[in-house]
Amino acid sequence: MTDHVRVYLPATLAALAILKERGELESPSEAHAVTPALREWYAEGDDEELEYVAFTRAAQGALRLLRQDPTVPRRRVVVSVDVPSHGIRRRAEQELGSSLVWVLDAVPFSAVAAVHVDGRTAELDVAAAADVVEEAIAGDPDAQFTVDGAEDHELEWYDPTELGQLV
Numbered sequence: 001m002t003d004h005v006r007v008y009l010p011a012t013l014a015a016l017a018i019l020k021e022r023g024e025l026e027s028p029s030e031a032h033a034v035t036p037a038l039r040e041w042y043a044e045g046d047d048e049e050l051e052y053v054a055f056t057r058a059a060q061g062a063l064r065l066l067r068q069d070p071t072v073p074r075r076r077v078v079v080s081v082d083v084p085s086h087g088i089r090r091r092a093e094q095e096l097g098s099s100l101v102w103v104l105d106a107v108p109f110s111a112v113a114a115v116h117v118d119g120r121t122a123e124l125d126v127a128a129a130a131d132v133v134e135e136a137i138a139g140d141p142d143a144q145f146t147v148d149g150a151e152d153h154e155l156e157w158y159d160p161t162e163l164g165q166l167v
Contacts, residue, residue, distance in 0.1 A: 002119045003084070003085040004083060004084055004085065005033055005082070005083055005084075005085050005088055006033065006034070006051065006080060006081070006082055006102060006113065007031045007032070007033045007080075007081050007082075007083055007088060007101060008031065008032045008033065008054050008055045008057075008058035008078050008079070008080055008081075009025065009028045009031050009058060009078065009079040009080075009081060009103070009107070010028070010030060010031070010032075010058045010059070010060075010061030010062040010064070010065055010070075010076075010077070010078060011028075011062060011065065011077040011078065011079050011095065011131070012062065012065050012066060012069065012072045012073075012075075012077055013072055013073050013075060013077060013117070013166065013167060014069070014072045015065075015077065015079075016079075016166055016167045017167040019079070019109060019112070020162065020163050020167050021153045021163065023108065023109045024106045024107060024108045024109060025106060025107040026106055027102075027103055027104060027105055027106050028102075028103055028107075029102075030100065030102075031058070031088070031100075031101050031102065031103050032054040032055070032057045032058040032061065032099040032100060032101065033075075033088065033099060033101060034047065034048060034051055034053075034054055035090055035094060035098060035099055035100075035101065036090075036094075037090075037094040037095065037096055037097060037098045038050055038053060038054065038099045039075065040096060041097030042097070043072070043105070047112060047154055049157050053099060054099040054112060055078060055080075055116075056151070057099050057100075057162060058078045059076050059078050059116075059151070060066050060137075060147070060151075061072075062077055062078060063076060063126070063130045063133040063147065063150065064075035064130075064133055064134070065131055066126065066127075066130035067131065067134065068110055073123070074122075074123045074124075074126045074130060075117055075118040075119075075122065075123060075126060075150065076086040076113070076117070076118045076122075076125035076126055076150070077116065077117050077118075077155075077157060078115075078116040079107075079108050079112060079114075079115055079116075080112070080113045080114040080115070080116065081103075081111045081112050081113060081156050082111055082113050083103060083107065083111055085117065085143070087103060087104050087105055087116035088101045088102065088103055088104065089101065089102045089104060090102075096123060107161075109160065112160040113160070114157055114158065114159065114160065115157075115158040115159075115160060115163060115166065116155035116157055116158070117155060117158065117166060118153055118155055118156070118158065119156050121151065121153070125146075125149045125150045125152070125153060126150045126153070128146050128149065128150070129147045129149065129150035129151075130145075130147050130150075132146050132147065133147055139152040160165075
C-alpha cells in the first residue's frame with residue numbers, strides 16, 4: 001500500500017476545463033502540503049490547522065495564476081488531491097514554515113478529493129487582489145489589505161463529480 005499525501009494545487013477555472021477534457025492536470029509548478037518545515041513552524045497546530053495553512057497558501061497561489069492570465073474568470077481555485085508520497089518533492093533545505101512542494105507527475109482525475117472555487121460574489125475582490133498579490137508578498141501593506149479582502153471570501157467546496165457544473 002502506498003502512502004498518500006494531501007496536496008493543494010492552485011488553479012484557475014481554465015485549468016478545471018483542462019481537467020474535465022483530459023482527465024488530468026498537468027504537473028503543477030507550485031503546490032502546497034503539510035511539510036515537516038510547516039509542522040516545525042506551527043508546533044502547536046493540529047493537522048486540521050496545518051492543512052488550512054497549506055490550503056490558504058494554495059489560494060494565494062491561485063491569485064498569482066490569475067495575475068499571470070488576465071483572460072480567465074477572476075475566481076480562485078484550489079484542487080485538493082491525494083498523491084503518492086513518492087510523487088512529491090520538497091527543497092532539501094526548506095525555509096521554516098514553508099508548505100511549498102512540487103508534484104512530479106500529472107495528476108489524474110481519480111486523485112482529486114475536492115475542488116474549491118470562489119463564488120461569483122467574490123470576483124471583484126479577487127480581481128483586485130490578483131492585481132496586487134506580488135506587491136503583498138513583497139510586503140506592501142496596502143496590497144496586503146486588498147489581498148485580505150479576497151481572503152475574506154471562503155472558497156466553495158465541490159465534489160469532483162460536480163466538475164461539469166463548474167466549467
